[in-house]
Amino acid sequence: MPKISDEKRAARRAQILEAAWLCFQKQGLQATTMDDIIRASGLSAGAVYSYYPSKEELIVAAVTTSLIGLQERVEPILRSAPPSPDLFVEKITQAISDFTTRESYDLKRIALLGWSEAQRNERLRETIRGFYLAFRARLADVAVSWCNAGLLRKSASTSDVAKVVLAEILGFVVQSALLGDVEPRDMARGLQDLAAVEVDDGP
Amino acid sequence: MPKISDEKRAARRAQILEAAWLCFQKQGLQATTMDDIIRASGLSAGAVYSYYPSKEELIVAAVTTSLIGLQERVEPILRSAPPSPDLFVEKITQAISDFTTRESYDLKRIALLGWSEAQRNERLRETIRGFYLAFRARLADVAVSWCNAGLLRKSASTSDVAKVVLAEILGFVVQSALLGDVEPRDMARGLQDLAAVEVDDGP
Amino acid sequence: MPKISDEKRAARRAQILEAAWLCFQKQGLQATTMDDIIRASGLSAGAVYSYYPSKEELIVAAVTTSLIGLQERVEPILRSAPPSPDLFVEKITQAISDFTTRESYDLKRIALLGWSEAQRNERLRETIRGFYLAFRARLADVAVSWCNAGLLRKSASTSDVAKVVLAEILGFVVQSALLGDVEPRDMARGLQDLAAVEVDDGP
Amino acid sequence: MPKISDEKRAARRAQILEAAWLCFQKQGLQATTMDDIIRASGLSAGAVYSYYPSKEELIVAAVTTSLIGLQERVEPILRSAPPSPDLFVEKITQAISDFTTRESYDLKRIALLGWSEAQRNERLRETIRGFYLAFRARLADVAVSWCNAGLLRKSASTSDVAKVVLAEILGFVVQSALLGDVEPRDMARGLQDLAAVEVDDGP
DNA sequence: GATGAATGAGTCTTCATTCAT
DNA sequence: AATGAATGAAGACTCATTCAT
Known part of the structure; x- marks a missing residue:
């Protein structure tokens, strides 16, 4: 087999990553064995290792690619004129x-x-950290646009609003993964109801 | 008649669980070895195994006990007259x-x-699921009390409000664990700002 | 199994080392697999690894113990009044x-x-190096005693004599291992013949 | 009719062997991987395998070629009128x-x-054995010439002298490789000193 | 002829669990 | 009851060799 084309190579990497994803979500990251992934990929051990030099690399790649995939889907929503917070959260979720x-x-x-x-893989921790920090920075920008649009009072702390919105999105992910009975629409409705709350305004 | 008293037995179990907690949070669940726990507990392998018959048992116990500990701390807040949503979330977090x-x-x-x-341990999944469902039911009760107190409009979906509030709490946990820069007070401020939002009321 | 006695522990280590020796000399150091040693030792993989934490450790132990064993046998010869060089080499070999x-x-x-x-294991290199340097130092002492006994001329370089004597011993080992037809007596005879040589004395 | 000329072929073989030598002496025979050699040679795996059908072949070739190279350098010394033993050993080393x-x-x-x-490769063992036996036979011839020249007494066992001289040469190699502080001149000096020894002549 | 991607048996090592003492 | 040495089935990863292109 002579030199393989770049597309072929990318396809192989994708094929392996796909196999890894399937195994990872079925059995967890650590509990998935390389043999599971190798068998799921349809390739040989050596082939898999020639594309990803270690299990850790595969784990980082799987998580990183997920984050990138998510970013790609969320980006247009952040870019477009963001609607009210409740509809925004609905769109993102x-x-x-x-x-x-x-x-x-x-x-x-x-x-x-x-x-x-x-929590035990520093490289992954930094990757994830960087991703969420960047995402939250984008959410703060969105909060600013809400201020400008008069949806949020001028005195609002956009950084705190971003923290809450991120919490709502992450909390949706957790709840949806563990309980499986939460829909984006539910979030929107709940947020609308909460937005109609009477609050004692802080200082 | 056991050679060892019940209190002694409970104390030993607690000692082992304590050791397990320390190891688990340092290294993760799967990556922690029984030997790590055994060494941290100061007991012998046989002793540990006589209290917890398998690693899985120890994992379930560690997570379950965490949930119970959390419940104990949260319960009084749920029981007491709950304040406005933003202050409530602040208190819980x-x-x-x-x-x-x-x-x-x-x-x-x-x-x-x-x-x-x-995700790979059904027993744990059911335990966690049951816990969060129960917790969310309590949050729905709180939402009802907010309705009654006039803090939430009568038409509010208390179940959806509960979903959002749970998301905010879980999202705080995630964000705090991964980024470490989110304080309960930030959540409260962000929620206050968001509660002052102008929304198109849904039907 | 409760705590094992120190003797038992030492016996086990010896048992494993013995197995390793047999394998090593039959197949070489690298070509011997841990499985070979495990099977030869009659123990389980875990047991072997609890006594020697890696193959490298076992290799170093095997070589080091050989050196020590050799030292023990050679020491009395060095200690006793050394005879003439030819008989001394005969005794050592x-x-x-x-x-x-x-x-x-x-x-x-x-x-x-x-x-x-x-050549590829620094630790082993240093161990061996240290051993042979020490041994050669002892040979230099012996050379001094030969000078004092009038067997060697006063102007003799005892360090060079030590180098030659060590070379003769090491060369005997090589020749004996590879060709298998060299006896200590042959060395003695050859040395006697060479000692009767007519030389142009150096400066 | 081969597509490639014989000279080209020989050059390729030499190129591969050169690469193998470099790897072998850096990492040892077993620890060197074919990939190491392939990369060092600048050729492809297939190319290397078309010249040397297995790693063993390459090992045997590397060692054999070394022996031949050595022989070529030593031959003139053996051929020329060999000086006294001490100078002879100096020349060879x-x-x-x-x-x-x-x-x-x-x-x-x-x-x-x-x-x-x-020790684990019979073919190599026989090659090496043959080489050293032949070399020792040449040394015995040299010993005979020493006898004839009156440098050695007539009663000398030329075969034993050859064994000792070979031991001195091999021992120099070992000592030089492991300790690195032995010079040909040292050997000559030590031998001169030893040759001036007073011995009880054997029967 | 050359290439280098692919193979897969084999390597070292770990670790949950047991059980003789 | 307690101990901790022993077990042995995996697990991650390697590497000599092949063969489709």
């Missing part, structure tokens, strides 16, 4: 749910696995 | 943070580990 | 040969394996 | 040292590796 449905694996489950793994 | 600070282990990290493990 | 015959393994073959391995 | 210095690899290290490998 819907994008996350859609991702899961369309692709062969569940983004939310991979997310939970990644968070867990991040 | 504060209780979670306090738990971490006071005890020798980090509840939030154990939570993430437990969620991840739940 | 005889001790090396005897060692091989009496024990279940061939010291000379282990030596060759060790030298080879020393 | 000097030739061995020079070989190392001039070529890109260390003959002495390859020698040790070959001896070690010979």
